Structures are given as C-alpha cells and as structure tokens.
Amino acid sequence: MDMITDAQHVAQHEAVRAQTHAGGEFLTFRLGAEEYGIDILRVQEIRSYEQPTRIANAPHFIKGVVNLRGVIVPIVDLRMKLGCESAEYNAFTVVIVLNVKGRVVGAVVDSVSDVLELGAASIKPAPEMSSAIDASYITGIGAIKNGSGDDASERMLILMDIEALMASADMGLINEMH
Structure with a gap:
C-alpha cells in the first residue's frame, strides 16, 4: 500500500467515524x-442462513458463495x-x-436484533486499544437505555464500520473493490 492510499484510507475511516x-x-x-x-444504509436484505458452496483455499472465515438472484455473493462468517x-x-x-x-457481500451473524435510531448524544467514541487488538473497525459505542426510572439499564452497542471491514486486505475481496 503506498502512502497516498494509506492516507486516503485513514481519512475515509475518520469520515465514517465522524x-x-x-x-x-x-x-x-x-x-x-x-x-x-452497522449503518442501515449498507444493508440490502436479511436472509436465513443456507449452506454456501465452498471455495477451495479460501480463508476459514469465508464460508463460500451463494447465488442470490443471479449474483454470486461471497459469504463471510463475521463470528x-x-x-x-x-x-x-x-x-x-x-x-x-x-x-x-x-x-x-453476505455476513453471517448469530441473530439480528432490530433497527435503532441513535442520536449523537447516545454515541461515545471507541476506546483506544493496544495494537494487539484490531479496533480500527469500531467507530463508536452506542449506549441504549432499557426501561425508565430506577429500573433503567444500559445496553452497549459496538458500532462497526462494516465497509472498512469487508474491504480490508485480509478479506481477499479487495481486488474486486475500488
């Protein structure tokens, strides 16, 4: 990766974070x-899991491909x-x-919960972590209140830059992406 591409990548991630x-x-x-x-605008649809066709020599987290209405879609197990x-x-x-x-691209997850609208006040910056932990795809932490009054509890929601994660070099999908 050359310096310009690196700088552009950092700028793009900062824009997503903002x-x-x-x-x-x-x-x-x-x-x-x-x-x-994840940003709802990146989501095309939600489907039940079906066994994809395995691809030889793919990384362990790429489960294979499925045919989605004539489009061959790689399936990544996010877990x-x-x-x-x-x-x-x-x-x-x-x-x-x-x-x-x-x-x-398809992303396998344990379950989908819901669609939430979060205001700026509910989103905290992602914590700084050591370089051993790859937190570069985390754009913030959402704090969602459950209930009201004394019974209120707070749920933490890890906000993720799914575009940067899917376009990362180790995914092997980067060659087809611009």
Missing part, C-alpha cells in the same frame, strides 16, 4: 454475547472473522446481505 458520531439508523445484531450495530469462541448454525443464524463499495 458520520457515526452524528447518529443515524443502525441495524443491530449479535455475535456471541456482544451486540453490534469467525472477529474471533468469537463458537459459531453455531441454528434457526436464528442469518446472513445480512450488504452492499459495500458496489459489491454484494
């Missing part, structure tokens, strides 16, 4: 015990990509079909 902090609508989903949120301890396939397992930089 956009996240302005608030908006997020699709929330579960990976293990954690709840994540494996992000290091969840287990990845069970059950009735709740779904594929979030995303449109990332003009390319259709």
